[in-house]
Amino acid sequence: MAWDTGLDKGSVAYGIAAAPEPRVRVIAGPGTGKSFAMKRRVAKLLESGIAPKEVLAVTFTRVAAEDLHRELQKLGTPGCEELEGQTLHSLAMRILSRKHVLEAVGRFPRPLNTFETKAMICDLAGDNGGKRKVKKLIQGYTAAWAQSQGDEPGFAKDGAEKKLQADLLDWLDFHQGMLIGELIPYLVRYLKDNPAAAEHNEFKHLLVDEFQDLNKAEQTAIAYLGAAAEVCIVGDDDQSIYSFKNAHPDGIREWKGIHPGCADLKMVDCHRCPTTVVEMANALIAVNKNRTPRALNALAVKGPGEVAIVQVPYLHNEAEWIKSKIEGLLSAGVHPSEIIILVQRAVAGKPILQALRVAEIPAKSYYEESQLDSETAQMRFALFKLFLNNEDRVALRYLLGSDVDDFRCKSYARVRKHCENSGDSPWQAMNKLVDDALTLAHTKPLVARFQLLTEALGELEAVKGDVQSFIDQLLPDGDDELAELRALALVQMEGAETPADLLTGMMQEITQPDIPPTVEEVRLMSLHKSKGLSSPYVFVAGCVEGILPPAFDPEWSKDEKDAALEEARRLFYVGITRVKADPENGRPGSLFISYPQQMTIKDAYGANVAFKTQSGPMANLLPSRFLNELGPTAPKAVAG
DNA sequence: GGGAGAGACGTTTTT
DNA sequence: CGTCTCTCCC
Numbered sequence: 001m002a003w004d005t006g007l008d009k010g011s012v013a014y015g016i017a018a019a020p021e022p023r024v025r026v027i028a029g030p031g032t033g034k035s036f037a038m039k040r041r042v043a044k045l046l047e048s049g050i051a052p053k054e055v056l057a058v059t060f061t062r063v064a065a066e067d068l069h070r071e072l073q074k075l076g077t078p079g080c081e082e083l084e085g086q087t088l089h090s091l092a093m094r095i096l097s098r099k100h101v102l103e104a105v106g107r108f109p110r111p112l113n114t115f116e117t118k119a120m121i122c123d124l125a126g127d128n129g130g131k132r133k134v135k136k137l138i139q140g141y142t143a144a145w146a147q148s149q150g151d152e153p154g155f156a157k158d159g160a161e162k163k164l165q166a167d168l169l170d171w172l173d174f175h176q177g178m179l180i181g182e183l184i185p186y187l188v189r190y191l192k193d194n195p196a197a198a199e200h201n202e203f204k205h206l207l208v209d210e211f212q213d214l215n216k217a218e219q220t221a222i223a224y225l226g227a228a229a230e231v232c233i234v235g236d237d238d239q240s241i242y243s244f245k246n247a248h249p250d251g252i253r254e255w256k257g258i259h260p261g262c263a264d265l266k267m268v269d270c271h272r273c274p275t276t277v278v279e280m281a282n283a284l285i286a287v288n289k290n291r292t293p294r295a296l297n298a299l300a301v302k303g304p305g306e307v308a309i310v311q312v313p314y315l316h317n318e319a320e321w322i323k324s325k326i327e328g329l330l331s332a333g334v335h336p337s338e339i340i341i342l343v344q345r346a347v348a349g350k351p352i353l354q355a356l357r358v359a360e361i362p363a364k365s366y367y368e369e370s371q372l373d374s375e376t377a378q379m380r381f382a383l384f385k386l387f388l389n390n391e392d393r394v395a396l397r398y399l400l401g402s403d404v405d406d407f408r409c410k411s412y413a414r415v416r417k418h419c420e421n422s423g424d425s426p427w428q429a430m431n432k433l434v435d436d437a438l439t440l441a442h443t444k445p446l447v448a449r450f451q452l453l454t455e456a457l458g459e460l461e462a463v464k465g466d467v468q469s470f471i472d473q474l475l476p477d478g479d480d481e482l483a484e485l486r487a488l489a490l491v492q493m494e495g496a497e498t499p500a501d502l503l504t505g506m507m508q509e510i511t512q513p514d515i516p517p518t519v520e521e522v523r524l525m526s527l528h529k530s531k532g533l534s535s536p537y538v539f540v541a542g543c544v545e546g547i548l549p550p551a552f553d554p555e556w557s558k559d560e561k562d563a564a565l566e567e568a569r570r571l572f573y574v575g576i577t578r579v580k581a582d583p584e585n586g587r588p589g590s591l592f593i594s595y596p597q598q599m600t601i602k603d604a605y606g607a608n609v610a611f612k613t614q615s616g617p618m619a620n621l622l623p624s625r626f627l628n629e630l631g632p633t634a635p636k637a638v639a640g
Numbered sequence: 641g642g643g644a645g646a647g648a649c650g651t652t653t654t655t
Numbered sequence: 656c657g658t659c660t661c662t663c664c665c
Contacts, residue, residue: 060654089655111655131660132648180655213653245653345651404641405660445641511655528652550651571652602656608650617656 001076003043012267013037016232017044023262024232025255029296030281030577031272031534034234035071038207041232043077045205052082056202056225059209060218060242062087062512064532068209070517088218089180090512092187095199104197105190108176109183112394113511115378117179119398120171122407128164137164142181143246145217174416175393184217191224203229210531211235211255215246219255237292238285241528241571243563249570253292270296272534274305274581274589276633283631285573288566302581305589309627310640314618315542315599319351321640322539323359325592326522329537336362337519338587341539342527342575344550345607347599348542349524356522366525371488371510374481378402380474381485381506383453387460388500390427397426399453400446411446460499470499527575534580536587540572543595545622546609548572572626594640595623 007014013033016026017040028034038057045055057072059065069085095101096109112120121138125131140161172178178186191199206226208214212235214222222231237249256262270278278298286293312318326339343349346367356363372378379402385395401407418440419429430450432438463469471493475486485506492505527540542548549568552561581589597620604611604619611619627637 062654087654093655109655183655218654242653244651406641408641507655526652547651600656605656606650 001043003040003047003077007040012265012269013040016265016267017041019232019263019265021261021263022230023259024230024265025252025259025262026232026234026265026267027236027252027294028234028267029236029270029294030239030574031270031580032267032296033269033271034209034267035068037267038068038209038232038234039071039075042072042083042207043075043080046075046077046079046083050204052079052084054202054204055083055207056091056205056229057083057085057207057209058088058091058222059085060087060213061210061529061531063529064210065090067532088214088221089183092183092221095187096183096190101190101197101199104194105186107173107178107182107186110177110392110394111180111183111511112177113372113378113381115372116177116382116394116398119394119401119407120168120175122401122409123171123397123412124164124167126409127167129160133160134164137161138168138179141165141168142179142185145181145185174420175397177394184221188217188220188224191221200224201228205229206231208233209235210239212237212240212249212252213242213247214251215242215248216251218247219251238288238294238570239531239574241531241567241574243567249291266294268294268297269299270302270577271299272302272580273298273577274302274307274579275300276304276307277576277579277581277589277591278302279633280307280630281573281577283633284569284576284626284629287629288569290563290566296577301583303583303588305579305581305591307591307635308593309635309637310592310594311597311623311637312594312640313597315348315596315603316351316355317640318348318541318594318596319355321594322352322541322592323355323361325539326356326361327359330361334537336522338535339522339537339539340530340533340535340578341522341524341541342530342578343524343541344527344547344571345542345609347603347607348547352541353524356524362521364519364521364523366523366529369484371484373484375402376479376481377485380482381510383456383460384474384499384503384506386453387457388503391425393426396430396453400430400449403449408446408449411440411443414440414443415446464499467493467496467499467502470502527571530578531574534578536580536582537590537592538576538579539592539594540575541594543572543593543624543627544609545624546604546611547607548624548626551608551610569626569629572624593627595621595627597621 003017013036016037026034042055057068059068065085065087072080072083072085093109096105121131121134124134128134203225206229208222211233233255235252237252240247240249256264275298278296282295312321341352349365349367353363353365372381382395382398385392386399400412415426415429419426433443433447434451460473463473471489475482475489488506488509492502492509496502496505549565552564576591579589579591598618600617601614601619611621613620
């Protein structure tokens with residue numbers, strides 16, 4: 001298929017696909033067909049003889065990357081199967097793993113699993129004002145990198161920050177690991193410090209989707225990678241919802257000014273939502289002050305759709321209401337995969353998931369526990385890593401203290417000191433301690449722990465020839481805490497000939513779970529996760545003050561509060577524009593917005609929902625202010 | 641390294 | 656409201 005098959009020459013999509021300028025910015029509202037346009041642009045590039053590996057298509061979330069990847073595969077243009085849609089993080093990981101880059105950067109791109117950072121935090125806590133403080137400072141450290149605007153990014157402001165940064169980098173350097181938050185800053189640093197590096201010219205064309213979700217560091221990475229290339233960015237400042245990682249709608253707004261001569265295109269025809277939803281979305285987003293006025297264009301062929309706003313007495317009634325509504329839909333022939341439920345708090349999602357499960361409606365929650373939630377599972381997983389690589393310092397350090405609250409940080413510090421002075425690795429030092437070739441005061445419990453670990457490793461060694469027995473040894477059947485991890489191992493066992501293959505497969509699935517191309521269930525997820533999706537039946541639940549918008553930190557200034565409020569409004573905007581109208585196939589496009597009057601005080605505290613009054617054990621909730629901002633087309637709220 | 645009591649804090653996300 | 660974390664004491 002030629003790139004312009006069926007494309008009207010006057011259409012924006014044609015303009016985007018064919019834009020000859022080296023810098024192209026596309027502002028595309030929800031449902032306006034930006035992926036379609038991007039796909040055609042890639043097709044045109046390939047047809048003009050650009051090699052697939054010279055085209056970089058990146059986006060921010062894995063779901064979006066996967067989607068883009070699949071879309072690119074479907075192109076049917078020769079070479080399209082070699083195209084990659086990837087996240088900026090995976091690209092950073094790939095580049096930083098190259099030998100010459102590794103040497104230039106001087107860091108090991110071995111990301112820490114979240115549970116492994118617990119040991120690190122304990123080690124840093126003593127000298128840096130406690131665990132809470134350290135956690136905050138670490139966040140600041142990655143944020144400082146991410147906000148990097150000038151030439152000297154990442155410089156700590158005060159003494160405490162400097163101290164933490166120095167200790168943290170020492171720790172990561174010694175343990176040969178890296179925080180995920182460091183991937184992009186180090187990529188930027190590598191590109192900045194090595195202007196002659198081949199990576200600057202690796203791509204001839206960059207296509208960046210969801211640009212509004214990139215923070216300054218990520219934008220800078222794109223700028224370096226694309227300096228010698230043609231760059232097309234696509235996004236929507238009205239859908240910028242990642243301020244907590246320092247992404248800001250101004251990023252995409254300012255981009256045009258930074259690149260003179262940049263082609264600037266807008267997609268405003270909403271080919272997804274029913275007209276009522278488009279009008280509601282327009283009314284809602286127009287309330288935001290810090291924004292260039294712009295409206296989505298409703299298409300009459302989509303029909304008005306069906307919108308309901310429902311208030312129920314208690315949180316569990318909301319679940320019941322949604323469940324019965326869904327039962328009705330399913331019996332009318334709707335497939336579960338056509339339904340998505342958006343909730344911004346896990347507590348609001350739990351009763352809904354439970355109600356669906358009880359009613360035997362296939363449902364999948366993106367809030368559900370993962371394989372590494374239990375401590376036992378974390379330890380076994382770390383043990384697995386250590387088994388395959390005794391010199392995995394992060395895994396060893398974690399395991400040496402994972403059975404006690406303080407991670408034995410004091411005695412471990414003595415071992416580390418010895419290592420730094422002698423050049424021994426922690427594994428070597430621990431073995432010397434066991435063999436009495438080395439003595440260090442106050443390390444007895446640590447050595448005892450190490451001996452337990454080596455015993456466990458020995459037991460694994462004995463069965464490593466057979467993957468099934470290996471799994472039975474590492475993740476024995478019948479342990480509830482290991483059940484999920486074991487199930488994962490058994491799935492990954494297929495095609496794994498050695499424990500090493502098995503770990504690779506499990507790592508892959510844990511850190512970047514496969515996103516199945518087809519879904520069979522009703523999906524329950526956060527508003528953030530819903531970005532990029534669309535569905536004929538969309539429920540937005542838990543629309544109360546304190547969740548949407550979330551409670552404001554009393555420390556915030558008025559500006560900060562306003563910014564948070566506007567972002568929450570954008571989040572709701574993203575949510576309601578997930579509705580897909582397909583009237584020809586009996587799918588008018590249905591949006592159900594619901595909110596409870598009360599929830600238990602416990603739930604309210606747990607979800608950080610601010611409430612003003614209470615009645616017995618229940619907190620009285622206020623309807624989200626956004627419900628009043630949906631304009632005259634929105635239906636009146638009804639009791640459910 | 642463990643236990644008791646006081647105080648802080650709670651969301652959304654990226655390999 | 657519950658859970659985590661810190662401090663103080665043995």
